[in-house]
Amino acid sequence: MTEELWRWGAVELAEAIRARRISSREATESALSRMAVVNPRINAVVEPMEQAARDAADAADVALARGDAPGLLHGVPVTVKMNVDVAGMRRSNGIIALKDRIATDDSPVVTNLRKAGAVILGLTNSPAFAARSFTSNEMYGETYNPWGRAFTPGGSSGGAAAAVAAGVGAIAHGNDLGGSVRQPAACCGVVGLRCTPSRIPNYNPSVAQDRPALHQSTTSQGPLARSIADARLGFAAMSARDPRDPWWVPGLAEADSLKLPVRVAVYPGPADTDPPVAEAVRRAAAFLADVGCTVEEVAPPRFEEAWDLHRALLNAEREGATLREIERHGDAFVRRSMQSRIAFGQKPLPGRDEYIAALALRSTILRDWNLFFETYPLLLMPVAFAHAMPAEYDQQGDAAVARVMWSNMPAYVTALLALPGLSVPMGLADGAPTSVQLVAARFQDPFLFDAGAVIEARAGRLTPIDPRTDSTP
Numbered sequence: 001m002t003e004e005l006w007r008w009g010a011v012e013l014a015e016a017i018r019a020r021r022i023s024s025r026e027a028t029e030s031a032l033s034r035m036a037v038v039n040p041r042i043n044a045v046v047e048p049m050e051q052a053a054r055d056a057a058d059a060a061d062v063a064l065a066r067g068d069a070p071g072l073l074h075g076v077p078v079t080v081k082m083n084v085d086v087a088g089m090r091r092s093n094g095i096i097a098l099k100d101r102i103a104t105d106d107s108p109v110v111t112n113l114r115k116a117g118a119v120i121l122g123l124t125n126s127p128a129f130a131a132r133s134f135t136s137n138e139m140y141g142e143t144y145n146p147w148g149r150a151f152t153p154g155g156s157s158g159g160a161a162a163a164v165a166a167g168v169g170a171i172a173h174g175n176d177l178g179g180s181v182r183q184p185a186a187c188c189g190v191v192g193l194r195c196t197p198s199r200i201p202n203y204n205p206s207v208a209q210d211r212p213a214l215h216q217s218t219t220s221q222g223p224l225a226r227s228i229a230d231a232r233l234g235f236a237a238m239s240a241r242d243p244r245d246p247w248w249v250p251g252l253a254e255a256d257s258l259k260l261p262v263r264v265a266v267y268p269g270p271a272d273t274d275p276p277v278a279e280a281v282r283r284a285a286a287f288l289a290d291v292g293c294t295v296e297e298v299a300p301p302r303f304e305e306a307w308d309l310h311r312a313l314l315n316a317e318r319e320g321a322t323l324r325e326i327e328r329h330g331d332a333f334v335r336r337s338m339q340s341r342i343a344f345g346q347k348p349l350p351g352r353d354e355y356i357a358a359l360a361l362r363s364t365i366l367r368d369w370n371l372f373f374e375t376y377p378l379l380l381m382p383v384a385f386a387h388a389m390p391a392e393y394d395q396q397g398d399a400a401v402a403r404v405m406w407s408n409m410p411a412y413v414t415a416l417l418a419l420p421g422l423s424v425p426m427g428l429a430d431g432a433p434t435s436v437q438l439v440a441a442r443f444q445d446p447f448l449f450d451a452g453a454v455i456e457a458r459a460g461r462l463t464p465i466d467p468r469t470d471s472t473p
Contacts, residue, residue: 263295273385
């Protein structure tokens with residue numbers, strides 16, 4: 001049985017460890033054995049923590065033996081994305097110039113995972129500066145999609161998605177500024193939550209200066225997992241208060257949380273959306289209709305306007321220090337991708353007044369979406385408009401990057417508006433996973449899990465899988 005514990009979900013492992021039917025050390029050894037087998041084929045975990053994981057597992061078992069109250073993830077193996085601080089571990093963000101930087105303290109999400117009793121197996125790969133929706137860098141190399149190397153694993157949490165899909169850890173940590181949890185989750189066939197920003201506290205002690213306004217108010221930490229139940233548990237563990245995030249907010253009271261059935265807005269995407277993507281959305285809509293939801297095809301308000309605004313504001317905040325750092329320390333992958341984005345039209349706003357006006361417009365658009373949610377409490381739409389984006393596609397020139405930016409529009413728009421979004425697997429098309437995205441008003445994260453569970457019950461789960469190493473679609 002111990003050899004197969006890596007297949008178990010977080011909920012199952014936590015329950016068995018609490019009941020002392022298995023030990024945390026057994027669960028951890030199984031996860032480490034799985035990592036030794038599959039990680040050389042996908043390059044997802046780039047900073048392993050084998051001995052630290054064994055020590056944490058032993059400590060978890062000792063704590064149970066002496067009668068300590070277990071945490072939500074007591075003894076459960078997880079992974080952490082390398083762009084957050086883990087005390088004693090390298091904090092390079094995939095940048096060779098920072099390879100010797102060592103984190104001296106944990107970020108809040110890592111603190112919360114440890115408090116919940118989780119056992120950290122290692123740090124997962126991300127593009128340099130976490131600034132691409134593809135996962136490769138010159139320091140650690142390329143992460144491969146377990147479904148085949150022809151497909152990107154997504155990014156920037158591509159290592160997290162690939163790891164959990166291949167059975168390395170029951171839950172993976174990721175973060176999302178413009179789709180970096182949801183898009184990799186969709187690419188690798190796992191569940192991924194971009195929570196309402198600061199429901200899971202944000203902060204990196206190794207960063208000397210806090211980020212600008214839009215980055216602070218849109219960046220979200222979140223879990224990736226093989227099931228809705230495990231993602232829900234991961235969210236509960238990660239979302240505890242931490243005073244280092246001044247914007248942290250508690251969840252809604254139970255009375256204010258939405259309940260199914262509800263009226264659902266279904267947006268399969270524009271006419272040129274890839275057919276497998278639109279078909280997955282319509283099929284998920286039928287699943288929701290079967291539990292009593294009223295479904296109606298309707299586009300959310302000011303969608304393309306919000307997409308344009310996201311690019312304008314994000315680039316305005318990146319202009320200057322961030323772009324200079326990318327030019328100075330970024331690898332060829334991120335520099336090439338960023339140059340193509342600029343060619344696509346991501347030019348900075350002209351000045352202060354335009355930036356202030358753009359931030360005000362963001363609130364205006366969000367107000368329209370809030371009113372939209374009064375009529376349609378749940379929005380069902382794609383994670384991305386393109387299906388099975390090729391590996392390293394953003395290295396193929398300006399036209400390729402333009403398609404990437406268009407494809408990721410659903411993720412960018414919801415990120416701009418600081419909304420929660422959940423990626424839910426829907427099956428396979430042409431050998432690659434398909435997924436849908438569920439979106440609701442701010443702080444309705446638990447409701448998204450409820451709706452996602454309805455879809456998962458019909459669509460099933462795709463992972464864990466044994467990684468394919470071929471490069472043919």
